[in-house]
Amino acid sequence: xxxxxxxxxxxxxxxxxxxxxxxxxxxxxxxxxxxxxxxxxxxxxxxxxxxxxxxxxxxxxxxxxxxxxxxxxxxxxxxxxxxxxxxxxxxxxxxxxxxxxxxxxxxxxxxxxxxxxxxxxxxxxxxxxxxxxxxxxxxxxxxxxxxxxxxxxxxxxxxxxxxxxxxxxxxxxxxxxxxxxxxxxxxxxxxxxxxxxxxxxxxxxxxxxxxxxxxxxxxxxxxxxxxxxxxxxxxxxxxxxxxxxxxxxxxxxxxxxxxxxxxxxxxxxxxxxxxxxxxxxxxxxxxxxxxxxxxxxxxxxxxxxxxxxxxxxxxxxxxxxxxxxxxxxxxxxxxxxxxxxxxxxxx
Amino acid sequence: xxxxxxxxxxxxxxxxxxxxxxxxxxxxxxxxxxxxxxxxxxxxxxxxxxxxxxxxxxxxxxxxxxxxxxxxxxxxxxxxxxxxxxxxxxxxxxxxxxxxxxxxxxxxxxxxxxxxxxxxxxxxxxxxxxxxxxxxxxxxxxxxxxxxxxxxxxxxxxxxxxxx
Numbered sequence: 001x002x003x004x005x006x007x008x009x010x011x012x013x014x015x016x017x018x019x020x021x022x023x024x025x026x027x028x029x030x031x032x033x034x035x036x037x038x039x040x041x042x043x044x045x046x047x048x049x050x051x052x053x054x055x056x057x058x059x060x061x062x063x064x065x066x067x068x069x070x071x072x073x074x075x076x077x078x079x080x081x082x083x084x085x086x087x088x089x090x091x092x093x094x095x096x097x098x099x100x101x102x103x104x105x106x107x108x109x110x111x112x113x114x115x116x117x118x119x120x121x122x123x124x125x126x127x128x129x130x131x132x133x134x135x136x137x138x139x140x141x142x143x144x145x146x147x148x149x150x151x152x153x154x155x156x157x158x159x160x161x162x163x164x165x166x167x168x169x170x171x172x173x174x175x176x177x178x179x180x181x182x183x184x185x186x187x188x189x190x191x192x193x194x195x196x197x198x199x200x201x202x203x204x205x206x207x208x209x210x211x212x213x214x215x216x217x218x219x220x221x222x223x224x225x226x227x228x229x230x231x232x233x234x235x236x237x238x239x240x241x242x243x244x245x246x247x248x249x250x251x252x253x254x255x256x257x258x259x260x261x262x263x264x265x266x267x268x269x270x271x272x273x274x275x276x277x278x279x280x281x282x283x284x285x286x287x288x289x290x291x292x293x294x295x296x297x298x299x300x301x302x303x304x305x306x307x308x309x310x311x312x313x314x315x316x317x318x319x320x321x322x323x324x325x326x327x328x329x330x331x332x333x334x335x336x337x338x339x340x341x342x343x344x345x346x347x
Numbered sequence: 348x349x350x351x352x353x354x355x356x357x358x359x360x361x362x363x364x365x366x367x368x369x370x371x372x373x374x375x376x377x378x379x380x381x382x383x384x385x386x387x388x389x390x391x392x393x394x395x396x397x398x399x400x401x402x403x404x405x406x407x408x409x410x411x412x413x414x415x416x417x418x419x420x421x422x423x424x425x426x427x428x429x430x431x432x433x434x435x436x437x438x439x440x441x442x443x444x445x446x447x448x449x450x451x452x453x454x455x456x457x458x459x460x461x462x463x464x465x466x467x468x469x470x471x472x473x474x475x476x477x478x479x480x481x482x483x484x485x486x487x488x489x490x491x492x493x494x495x496x497x498x499x500x501x502x503x504x505x506x507x508x509x510x511x
Binding site: 001003004005006008026029030033034037038046048050075079098099100101102104105236237238335336337342 | 348404411415470
């Protein structure tokens with residue numbers, strides 16, 4: 001690990017000032033320290049924001065929205081009773097990610113800022129445009145069965161690894177940002193960038209900006225009775241998604257009044273599927289409707305390597321997520337969050 | 348630059364100088380405080396052998412900077428037993444043969460203590476899921492699951508008894 005100077009920020013303003021001078025922001029550290037140990041990133045200054053006041057609250061706003069401070073730990077959010085009751089798919093996604101130890105340390109802001117787990121990005125001896133712009137992409141002709149099938153470019157085929165971000169984007173989450181130029185807000189759907197020719201630009205954050213909160217509008221809670229997150233992994237627990245899907249439905253008179261669908265593990269950002277959502281409105285919750293929606297959700301998908309299977313896998317997972325969402329959110333959270341092995345009769 | 352921190356470790360408050368901010372909590376425990384119970388397995392947050400409780404919550408000590416822990420309350424496996432009497436989780440691991448080589452055991456035990464404090468894993472499936480951050484190369488998982496459930500029952504009964 002490259003030597004660095006460490007300082008603790010006492011306020012958001014101090015953190016911004018340090019970040020503007022090139023300091024890396026440390027919160028839970030679960031991803032940053034891992035990257036530093038692998039020499040993937042080599043900050044020479046670190047500003048620790050863990051004790052900055054005001055970033056740890058889960059607030060229910062008068063309009064029904066919920067505002068989640070950037071430093072709220074993953075486990076605290078997932079187990080917050082009112083939050084989990086209103087946004088069960090978000091809680092399920094959080095609990096399907098990482099391990100209990102990591103969820104106790106990892107923060108909401110850090111989850112959005114985590115880097116891809118592409119093994120070529122992690123391996124300093126491999127060419128990676130995301131790590132070293134212009135170096136090339138060894139994943140293109142490498143082990144790429146887990147790489148992107150949507151929104152990728154010749155320059156980068158990495159995926160964003162977050163579970164949490166998938167239902168967040170489905171429920172129109174907004175990212176609250178602080179920076180030297182003042183505060184601003186960005187829809188989570190626009191927060192992460194597709195690689196294009198500049199995969200090193202991963203988010204819209206400018207140098208010196210930091211996430212202070214994530215806000216979920218009230219409308220998302222209207223889906224609480226029929227909201228699930230499903231995740232295909234190579235082992236049942238403690239693994240990143242091969243593909244994942246958040247699905248949420250709202251019914252009126254037995255027909256679907258509104259639908260929310262997003263995918264994980266398929267692109268460099270959490271992938272919302274608005275055409276699939278629109279196609280479900282007015283339909284009965286039957287296999288034909290779900291299959292049609294799943295087809296639309298993967299429209300335009302292209303293999304970036306040995307990963308054509310992910311397209312059909314994702315299609316089937318979306319249909320299945322819609323089916324289990326239609327069956328209803330379980331009264332008690334699943335024993336194996338997000339697992340297709342724990343769907344009971346609905347699966 | 349050296350950083351002075353204060354840590355409460357297994358009930359004892361210590362003033363410590365951290366000479367290099369790269370030192371993790373795990374390295375501080377093992378190399379400076381001679382508490383070698385927490386193990387360095389992968390050193391990347393993947394195996395759980397370094398699990399300790401910080402302010403009552405189980406975490407991977409390999410992914411926390413020691414300097415960031417100023418003021419924290421740390422519990423390691425060395426702080427569990429009351430004198431010669433094993434902690435109920437330790438006793439249950441012995442009773443249920445929940446180990447073979449023992450390398451992962453301090454992390455498994457601290458993770459189990461954290462899990463029981465969380466109070467949400469009340470059946471074998473949920474225990475397995477909640478313990479997935481602790482790998483055991485010897486594959487003692489069946490015994491570990493039994494030990495965690497047994498210790499959890501015993502601690503719950505002890506609480507009920509104390510309240511009665």
